[in-house]
Amino acid sequence: MLQIDLWKRVLIWLTCAVGIIMATPNLFYERVERHNDAVNAIELGEDTPAQQAEAGLWPSALPSGLVNLGLDLRGGAHLLAEVQTSDVYEQRMVALWPEVRDVLRPERATVGTIRRQPSPPDELHVLISEEGGMSRAMELVRGLAQPVVSATAFGELDLDVRSDGALIILRLSEAEQIATDERTVQQSLEIIRRRIDEVGTREPTIQRQGRDRILIQVPGLGSAQELKDIIGTTAQLTFQPVVGRAGSASDSAGIGNEILPSLDEEGVFYILEQNPVVTGEELVDAQPSFDQNGRPAVNFRFNPSGARKFGDYTAENIGNPFAIVLDDEVISAPVIQSHIPGGSGIITGNFTVEESTNLAVLLRAGALPAELTFLEERTIGPELGQDSIDAGKIATIVAFSAVLVFMFLSYGLFGLFANVALIINIALIFGLLSLIGGTLTLPGIAGIVLTVGMAVDANVLVFERIREEMRSSKGPARAIEQGYEKALSAIVDANITTFITAVILFAMGSGPVRGFAITLGLGILTSVFTAIFVTRVMIVMWFERKRPRTLEV
Known part of the structure; x- marks a missing residue:
């Protein structure tokens, strides 16, 4: 019996209703986006009448997730x-000098005096006065x-x-240089990602290219x-x-x-010792605040190791x-008044308040381990993006309309059922993308257009199977039941192979390829x-109501 x-x-x-509700905010994209931005600003403390008005543009009881x-x-x-x-090689050499000095000092009777000599950035040259103590x-x-x-x-x-x-000459070994390069690029990737995410941009693309290059793409920024202002500074605190004091930068x-x-x-x-007492790497927190005079400032806190070194230094250097x-x-050079x-x-x-907030963000994210040189920079205007959206809309509408007409002409009432399911299908895709916070790109739109064509494939298999069962003189109920049962294996096989392809594209690809894979897989x-x-x-509900003697598929 045909029964559900x-x-x-x-x-x-x-399930269909939830998917449609989740997709609905995308029909009012700009309004919901302004609502979301205002809610985020209010949560961060910017509770102004203007923000409250923006937050009221969309009911808080409804979902507000959008497809990025x-x-x-x-x-x-x-x-x-x-x-x-x-x-990084230069920083390592600078940090190595105190260790070399400290290890040689107890042997002055053998090696004589120890002096650091001018050297290339990636080397450390140390001169000893007693050449006989070189070994x-x-x-x-x-x-x-x-x-x-x-x-x-x-x-x-x-x-x-x-x-x-x-002269003793030290430099990083070849193996250490390779390992250092790898760590430096990975650390830069992570710090850039933290900085960009913390200033509230949407779905940035940050990925490594080649040995020492990083690709950064951030939608929604004006230039x-x-x-570059967000990620260009190293924010190295020492x-x-x-x-x-010196009279000029050219003094010795x-x-x-x-x-x-x-x-x-x-x-x-200021003339400073190159070796810092504490560095920003030992910083665990930094928050914008105000000083005792009500001026914007930044509070900071070190980890236990940094706190111990900072405390010991201030205790030993009161008055300096x-x-x-x-x-x-040099932000400031205060005199140590007490421990x-x-x-x-x-x-x-x-x-300013904005500058103290940005400085706190940069310090929390950590210092970039090395300078970034920007080889290529490009701004994509929203007009070009709008042209892409319009072209994608036209392609989707044309494909959608062609499929709807084809299904109706080929299968009549059953084709209408398939068309309703196709509309629900598109809503479910956008609902899922909104739920997971997925990013829609131009290749992603191509994936949706392809999905529109593929979506009816399973229905075609079922309807053709029902036609064959009707030709075998089976009743309408039996023909529908057998049509779904016998077409199921072909539907599952065809879609599993395509889904595996989408998974491989997602795992192996990047950027636009992943966008295509996500929409295709969903x-x-x-x-x-x-x-x-x-x-x-839908067919079962129609059949229970009409009880037709025959099926015109």
């Missing part, structure tokens, strides 16, 4: 950046080398150490410069001892020191100045659901 239990019918129609539009549909900013991994010095310095942390460099050390007369700082300008005081330069340095500029335990403090300066799932369940329940 009541609970199954309720579940099928309930990709760069090719919405417009936005595109950057291709190269990570200057050589910067002992090389033994001690080589003891600083550590195993390279890399799956491809098992057993190799991170330092190459050689001598040239009384590439706006994107606390460095102050040696003295001395080996192991550097001259940096003051951020607030024009023409003022120390500099808070951000991106090679500062706990590892927390405040950064003050001539900030379209297959919804197509099978509507063909096997939705059209069947």
Whole structure:
């Protein structure tokens, strides 16, 4: 008998209703988007009458999830950046000097005096006065080398150490350089992703290209410069001892020191020790706040290691100045008045509220380990995106209309049932994309257009099978039941193979290819659901009401 239990019918129609409700916000895209932006702003503390008015544009009781539009549909900013991994080599050499000095000091009787010499950025040159103690010095310095942390460099050390007369020359080994490059690019990727996500942009594309390049695409931004402003600064925070003041940047700082300008005081330069007491890498939190005079500032807090070093330094250097340095500029150089335990403090300066908020974001996200050089920058205007949307709409409407007409001319009333299921199918696709926060790109629209063509394939198989069963002189009820049962295996086989292809495209592809794979995969799932369940329940309900003696399929 042709029969579907009541609970199954309720579940099928309930699923369709939920999908349609989830897809509905996309019909009022701009209004819902403004509502969502206002709600997010209110949650962040910007509770103004204007934001309240924007939040009221859409009922809070209804879903407000939207399908995110990709760069090719919405417009936005595109950057291709190269990570200057050589910067990290220089930082490693700067940090290595205190270790070399400390390990050689107890052996002064053998090696003599120890002096750092001018050297290339990726090397450290150390001169000892007693050349006869070179073998002992090389033994001690080589003891600083550590195993390279890399799956491809098992057993190799991170330092190459050689001598040239009384000069010790250190540099990173080849294996360590490769491992460092890999870590630097991966760290840059993660920091860029955190910075962009924290300023509230929608569905950015951030992926590695080649050995040391990163592709960054962010929909909705007005210009590439706006994107560069978000990620272009390294936001490297350090606390460095102050040696003295300099008259200009060209003055001699001395080996192991550097001259940096003051951020607030024009023409003022500080001579600082290159080796920082604490760095931003030991920062665990940074929040915008106000100082005791009501001016915008940033509160910060170190991890236990940073807090201990910060506390020890302030305890030992009461009465001495120390500099808070951000991106090679001295924000302030206060005199240490007392021991500062706990590892927390405040950064003050001539900030606006917006600047203090952005600085806190950058500090929380962490410092970029190396400078980024932007090789390519491009802004895609919203007009081009709108043209793409319009072209996609036309293609979808043409494909949709052609399929509707074909199904009606080929299968009559049963074709109308399939057409209703097709409309529900499209709604379910957008409902699922809204639910998972998926991004719709131009290739994604192509996937939906393909889904429209494929969606009726399962119905065609079922209807043709029903025709064959009717030719075998079986009754209408038996023909419908056998049509669905015997077509099921062909439907499942055809859609599983296509779904596997979509999964492979998603796993192996990136960017637009993934957008196509997502819409194709979701379209297959919804197509099978509507063909096997939705059209069947409509046909069963029609059959129970009409009780036809024959079927005209």
